[in-house]
Amino acid sequence: MCTAANTSVYGDITKVDTTGASEKTARQDKLTVEGVAASHKMMSMDLGRVNNYKTLIKKVACANQIDPAIIGAIISRESRGGNALKSGWGDNGNAFGLMQVDKNWHNVVGEWNSEAHLQQGTEILINMIKEIANKFPSWTKEQQLKGGISAYNAGTKNVQTYDRMDIGTTGDDYANDVTARAQWLKQNGY
Secondary structure, three states: OOOHHHOOOOOOHHHOOOOOEOHHHHHOOOOOOOHHHHHHHHHHHHHHHHHOOHHHHHHHHHHHOOOHHHHHHHHHHHHOOOOOOEOOEEHHHOEEOOOOEEOOOOOOOOOOOOHHHHHHHHHHHHHHHHHHHHHOOOOOHHHHHHHHHHHHHHOHHHOOOOOOOOOOOHHHOHHHHHHHHHHHHHOOOO
């Protein structure tokens, strides 16, 4: 059985600082709040849909030694738990599945909601974390984790400094929003 102790080799998401969702991201849901509160609200709205994949999320997370809350948070941010997809596709037909793997950069695998898809998305995320760790070896594991989450959205070249890593990501808040959503998931069964 997989335990929390062996799913955190890339850092502890609960120790990552975050400003949460930008006003732009919060407006997508017509929220009157922004920041961490908005991220928590959006994650809570997506929880039922994300929980449909909880068993697969935990299986893939365990196999890859990464916190399942991070995968769940990415699924919430990228596809709203699948709710924002049309026949498994989003981003005007350029991104596939719950984790929105970009067909222009990757050969998509599996069904949009399959273990194979979650495995591919998680491998991409882990590769981004490792690339950020190589790029910024003096950063803490938690900083590298957050940088990898940002790079999952906009690539490693976009991450130039810790404080401004989200500039150029979707909504200019990707890592901060995903981090806040993951922290909420950690408090709610992940």
